[in-house]
Amino acid sequence: MTNALAFDLSAIEPEVGRPAADRLIAGDPQFRTWNLEEAEGGLYCGVWEATPGKWRIEYDEWEYFNLLEGRSIVTSETGEVFDLQAGDRLILRPGFKGTWEVVETTRKDYVIRL
DSSP: OOSOOOOOGGGSOOEEEOOOTTTEEEEOOOEEEEEEEEETTTEEEEEEEEOSEEEEEEOSSEEEEEEEEEEEEEEETTOOEEEEETTOEEEEOTTOEEEEEEEEEEEEEEEEEO
């Protein structure tokens, strides 16, 4: 066994989902998530993709992500706007509330700590 993980997303079946109906603001966004690793202490990493739409978000966890493709706008409940496109990175901390709007289908890789 090695202490490295190589992966090919095309060989992994993604989980599919969408925002909860009570959080949906606009559109019909659909998610695909490739959970690649789950480590002790509530640490997760993988790749997430969403189609256009807008919904409310509330974070209980800490998340770092890097946008790989597309364009999204994350807006905090206090009005701070993060207009994100490929190459942009963001950290969302526990307690963050606001909205996520996918303008162009977005793919990100992420690391989450519960």
